Amino acid sequence: MKFIVAITILVVTFFGIAIDGYNCKVVQFIFGDSLSDVGNNMHLSRSLAQANLPWYGIDFGNGLPNGRFCNGRTVSDIIGDRLGLPRPPAFLDPSLTEDIILENGVNFASGGGGILNETGGYFIQRLSLYKQIELFQGVQEMIRSKIGKEAADKFFQGARYVAALGSNDFINNYLMPVYRDSWSYNDQTFVDYLTETLRSQLKLLHKLGARKLMVFGLGPMGCIPLQRVLSTSGECQDRANKLALSFNKAASKVLNDLSNSLPNASFQFGDAYDVVNDVISNPSNYGFSNADSPCCSFGRIRPALTCVPASSLCTDRSKYVFWDEYHPSDSANEIIANEIIKKLGFERVDQTDAPSPSPAIAPSFED
Template identity: 75%
Template sequence: MKPEVVLTILIVTILGMAMEGCHCKMVQFIFGDSLSDVGNNRYLSRSLATANLPWYGIDFGNGLPNGRFSNGRTVADITGDMMGLPRPPAFLDPSLTEDMILENGVNYASGGAGILNETGGYFIQKFTLYKQIELYQGTQQLIINKIGKEAAQQFFQEARYVVALGSNDFINNYLMPVYNDSWKYNDQGFVQYLMETLQRQITILHSLGAREMVVFGLGPMGCIPLQRVLSTSGECQDRTNRLAKSFNKATSQLVDNLSRKLTNSSIKFGDAYDVVNDLITNPRKYGFNNSDSPCCSFGRIRPALTCIPASVLCKDRSKYVFWDEYHPSDSANELIANELIKKFGFLRVNDSNAPSPAPAAAPTSGAAPSPHN
């Protein structure tokens, strides 16, 4: 073959590759707290916010703890499945590689994390939102080194982004007198402080290529079992719920403003308050029979903040809205995810891919089996 023919073929091939760009799968990058953590904190050796003990994960895969703060899946797991998105592994997963990132994205969520760096300080180790963004920057450099700057830019701009934090900033910061923020701000001032911080964080993510983003609001956090048991009446804490509503209103306005201001951005606010509140207020309407106490508890000793091997499980995990003092059960997460998908009209984005598998064992009745069974 003549040299000029070979050269022509080579040039055409290179141009074709350049025009095609990155044929990467659409993935998601998740920034969050324990409601979205899929195992980061289990690799933080000094963290006091972990889900490493039975009976966490009892209704997921092999039934052993996997880092999720639930008996099964998270809301992010389920919504991603329904949209045809792969489940992103934890950033600290030892098996994480560049190829896995290109195939599945990354989950940076960390139990105890907040929008603010000072939130959840007594958990000792966790990834704050600023730290999660820093880790995302490192991920970007890995992918740039793997596939080149232009292809990496396309990959990250076509990905989906989830930001879901805020409850710890109240429950494990502002509402606790051991933190300076509890006496430094009033309610309105603290929400404004959160918004100023969140605005900077979303703007940084946008500058790093995030274009399609959902920023989730808070549910009625005054109705989680921990808040109920700390009240004198056992009812929901009104002030805590009012703070959640104030946060949601301010975040919705912030997201609207940023979506207009930031170039080529589509930033949506995910308001789950009404969905979760209706589930808690009318559990039997959705097939549940308990929405005020945890399935996994330490008998009458409450609050036992985490589920432990000595804890007693409820008779039917599928009938309890809450798994432990803080976190919903797999069944509740499934209902919440399905309601959010209907409410926001989330569409499948990877039609050729089947959803990731659901838990191998659905929630069942009866006491907890031995983890070796």
């Protein structure tokens, strides 16, 4: 879990073509961590990375916990809504079927997951990016069995793929001395290791049919409330922020290299570091009153790593940049999503069905 403004969207546009009796839509296949999880970890019974208790989800739909590590929408939710795309259900949702996949895609994101298999080990259960890709291969076999190989290939090449990972690999791996990676690498060699692993994963996704890709860059992860409260000064952790910038630079080069070398690949890097850093530095310019502490907190006991029913909520959730110790609020996610859409010039997908509606925002709670 963490503050990551993000990492990977694979994008190919496919405009409602009838294949073997199916009117194939543009759907999303989302790979990620807690910033994109919509309920997979709720079905991992031994996972310690959970958003299954109030007040998670309070500003989404019926206000009940839904597996999102936020009070409302994820960045992927917001971008998908703006593009007119359906919201994909969690892969581990027991109601998932081939027909639902063809209509909505699938979300594989898992809180605590990382680019590296070893990341987030103390969460017990989580899905790493390699595991998520393995599950995606299984989904491909399901769809091929239903509509045939040729139709399935066109369907998957026409989907949008989102993956947002990377900050866990630092916050819940490299920057923690309990992990071997913390003493096996220095800052530069770890960034190299991480981005070369990502390169291999993106090449694998391309082999599986992805033709357009966007990777979300990391935000200033040294400024999340957890990192601030663990410091003696309460200020942002400069080393963590420099690591995020190093990763963004290296990952951007990886995407550019792959875009130029892989057949029919058009890979993009969605970097929102600067705007998030500005929101944190100048919150009032964006309508926020607090940019250094979580809206949902357990009184003066910090860090309370998750929001729980006994936690107290801020008076106005729309005025807080952070929802809990790790994750941005719905309002902050909207700014992040808008910045990425603007930078990459995304346009709405022309589909017959109306896009998924944005959730209603529940009333604010008083302290």
